[in-house]
Amino acid sequence: MTSRLPHSSHWGAFTAEVHDGRLVGVLPRPGDPEPSPLLSGIADALHADVRVAAPAVRRGWLEQGPGATSERRGADDFVEVGWDRALDLVAAELDRVRREHGNPAIFGGSYGWASAGRFHHAKTQLARFLNLFGGCTDQKYNYSYAAASAILPHVVGTGGPTAGEVTSWDVIAEHTRLWVMFGGAPLKNAQVESGGITRHSAAHWLRAARDNGTRFVAVTPIRDDVAGFLDAAWLPVRPNTDTAVMLGLAHTLLVEDRYDRDFVARYCVGFDRFRRYLEGADDGRPKSAEWAAAIAGIDAGALRDLARRMVAERTMITSTWSLQRADHGEQPFWMTVVLAAMVGQIGLPGGGFGFAYGDTAGMGNRRYPFPAPALPAGVNPAGSTIPVARIADMLLHPGEPYDFDGERRRYPDIRLVYWAGGNPFHHHQDLNRLLRGWRRPETVVVHEPWWTATARHADIVLPATTTLERNDIGASSRDDAIVAMHQAVEPVGQARHDFDILAGLAGRLGFRDAFTEGRDEAAWLRHLYERSRRAAARNGAELPEFDEFWARGHADVPGTRSFVLFEAFRSDPAAHPLRTPSGRIEIFSATIEGFGYDDCPPHPTWLEPAEWLGAAQAARHPLHLISNQPRTRLHGQLDMGRVSRDSKVNGREPCRLNPSDAAARAIRDGDLIRLFNDRGACLAGAVLTDAVRPGVVELATGAWYDPREPGTVGALDLHGNPNVLTADHGTSRLGQGPSAHSALVQAERFDGDAPPVAVLRVTPVSDEGKTDGADGS
Structure with a gap:
């Protein structure tokens, strides 16, 4: 018997085709103009032989207790146990650590994309559980745009423009005539959206803008960071030099008196201090087009011509998230705003600035004016957080002080790591350093459907269901529909929902009723949907009742108006001030000046990265590594799927490099190559292309970490994980x-x-001590 059920994923909404209880096909949602090819890998992941079959405990931890043999994480074998025993072990550890060390000693970061479903979202489920347990140490911001989230509130009063509050696509397509793209607009990234997407529309809107006369300039080391059909002019800059390029553009506008004096005077503060820096009044170095071109490795004349074009027509200036995932990453985002202010078109249709177009599928879509269904996580009573990417620092340096956005903090002493819905051995930098830190906690608990590197480096692994093994609601506030995610198959092996696992633990620890509120999965879905439906009604949007929504498989969200970023502020800055100290755009920030940070001055500044092609270190390591998002996965998700597998070269992650760099090393297309620096080394498959600037290599993130000697610091990664090479510092x-x-x-x-x-x-896992006990939770 074959059935077809509505469902959704980060790669888009789809219909699951199920035959005799097994997923046999994934059909893109009708009406999606450009469905993601990654949908084809969902069935591979569901039935992969790397599924975690049963609860499993690392042998050294099971036999010798918490904290014992932690150096064997990643190398030890595992012992399968029954659910009752596994939950008893986890509950006992949570209780012990809380009693002996306090709740901040529990790290519940669980960073990752987790599920498109909003109820069974693992990070939220775990946060709700730990908050009811008394709290934990959590993470602030995200790996995608942490530096931007910190700097933009000081500059424009909100981090919204980097999280999706940007001028809408329809406005750009109609009004923008020149689009200057720092980092491009990579459509490969626009295949995915947290919470799912029903229409992949980025390519459609880019074509509409092109057809309406928009011209594009891509400032990036990688030519195909922008779609070929846009016929964009390519400025192949050295990586990490975007701030210098923008300063060169700004200097040209200044010395040729082409910048918008009235806009800068009325809507900004601090330009005079910044002007001194542009002119080189204090350091003797004017930030001219020639100065910038020498740093970036491009033609100065091209920069001057571009600056003149930017003020001659309606211009949108955008930067991708990738720019700020670099040393001094705050600077290019701050400078994007300042350059747009000098052009003077902020708040005008099709002009100004924006971030992350093409970085996710929904960027540029207008958010609907009511909250999407979401499980409430509550408040963390422990009040302990760290910056999202400072995990290894925290583990290696407990109690040590550090600075963060004007605060002086200390790292907590973590004794238990609890992770669900993420993979730090994918996301984090310098995996050998992380591995050293990962040995310090006494216990690591992981919920995971697959034997990822994080699961392999855990002490207790609890098998979790995937979205197709449960019912849920898919929703993104940047989409035009809410999707009913019907369960398609029974849980694989002994997998359980995160909600059921945590409810079982909450029962053992005395707060099951508070965690579940007396609701099971079906009751929670109805409750969360109806809460959003009532909120929609208060905002003039009508959604069907839950039963109709569930039967139909989706609820269409009424369309919203076009949007221009900071339009109201431009029309009347007194009536609509920004949430900055001055109420205006802060080109110079007195607040940041007060922090006294030499690595983040009080106005946009070119600060040389510790590692770039102009550094002394380039003599020994002369290639700049770009570890961008993959075309064939979402981060590390679906690496076992057919799209990712088919992209491998000799079974390794493909590494793209320029033919001139390959020839200098006698590397041919398809060769197995070793990439290395002082932090580590990995193997990859060579792909030669002139789309990558000379001096640059591109190795996408997401190949599952696979060291030749598991659990050994410094071991050669066999698969091509770039994070054995990347630097781990703020x-x-x-x-x-x-x-x-x-x-x-x-x-x-x-x-x-x-x-x-x-x-x-x-x-393989041993079946020693395995039981079939059921918990009934």
């Missing part, structure tokens, strides 16, 4: 974001015997 003391894109490497042909990649194959 963008600055202000933002403390990740600096993954400031990394220099060397490459060489690998001629030795390379063991096969093992991480995507099943990890």
Whole structure:
């Protein structure tokens, strides 16, 4: 018997085709103009042989107790146990750590994309559980745009413009005539959206803008960061030099008296201080087009011509999230705003600035004016957080002080890590450093459907269901529909929902009723949907009742008006001030000046990254590594799927490099190569292309970490995970974001015997001590 059920994913809404209880097909949602090819990998992931079959405990931890043999994480084998025993062990550890060390000693970061479903969203489920348990140490901001989230409130009073509050696509398509894209607008990233998407429309809108006369300039080391059909002019800058390029553009506008004096005077503060820096009044270095071109490795005349064009026509200036995932990542986002202010078109249709177009599928869509269905997580009573990317610092340096956005803080002493719905051995930088820190906690608990690197480095692994094994609601506030996610198959192996796992633990710890509120899955879905439906009604939007929504498989969200970023502020800055100290755009920030950070001055500044092609280190490691988002996965998700598998070269992640760099190293297309620096080394498959600037190598993130000697610091990664190479330090003391894109490497042909990649194959577990006990939770 074959059935077809509505469902959704980060790659888009779809229909699940199920035959005799097994998923046999995934059909894109009708009406999606450009469905993601990644949908085809969902069935592969569901039935992959790397599924965690049953609760499993690392042998050393099980036999010798918490804190014992932690150096064996990643190398030890696992013992399968029954659910009752697994939950008893976890509950006892949570209780012990809370009693002996306090709730801040529990790290509940669980950072990751988790599920498109809003109820079974693992991070939210875990946060709700730990908050009711008394709290934990959590993470602030995210890896995608942490530095931007820190700097923009100081500049424009809100982080909204980097999280989706940007001028809408329809306005750009109608009014923008020149679009200057720092980092491009990579459509590969627009395949995905947290919460799902029913229409992949970014390519449609880019074509509409092109057809309406928009011209594009891509400022990026990688030519195909912008779609080929846009015929964009390419400025192949050195990585990490975007701030210098923008300063060169601004200097041209200044010295040629082309900048908008009236806009700067009325809507901004601090320009005079910034002007001194542009002119080189204090350091003797005017930030001219020639100065910028020398840093970026491009033509000065091209910069001057671009500056003149920007003020001659309606211009949109955008930057991708990737720019600020680098040393001093706050600076290019701040400078994007300042350059747009000098052009003078902020608040005008099709002009001004924006961030992250093309970075996710919904960017540029207008948010609907009511909250999407979401499980409430509550408030963390422990009040303990760290910047999202400072995990290894926290684990390696408990009690040590650090600076963060004007605050002086101390790292907590973590004794228990509880992770659900994420994979730090994918997201985090310098995995060898993380591995050293990961040995310090006494216990690591992980919920995971698959034997990812994080699961393999845990002490207790609890098998979690995937979205197709449960009912849920898919929703993104940047989409035009809410999707009913019907359960398609029974849970694989002994997998359980995160909600059921945590309810079982809450029962053992005495707060099950508070956690569940007396609702099961079906009751929660109805409750969350109806709460959103009532909120929609208060905002003039009508949604069907739950039963109709569930039967139909979706609820269409009424369309919303076009949007221009800061339109109201431009029309009347007194009536609609920004939430900055001055109420205006802060080109110079007295607040940041008061912090006294030498790595984040009080106005946009060119600060040399620790690693870039102009650094002394480039003599030994002369290639700049770009570890961007993959075309064939979402981060590390679906690496076992057919799209990702088919992209591998000799079973390794493809590494793109310029033919001139390859020739200098006797590397041919398809060769196995070794990338290395002082932090680590990995293998990859060479792909030669002139779309990558000379001096740059591109190795996408997401290949599952697979060290030749598991659990060993410094072991060669066999699969091509770039985070054995990336640097782990904060963008600055202000933002403390990740600096993954400031990394220099060397490459060489690998001629030795390379063991096969093992991480995507099943990890054997002993059945010693296995029971079939059911918990009934």
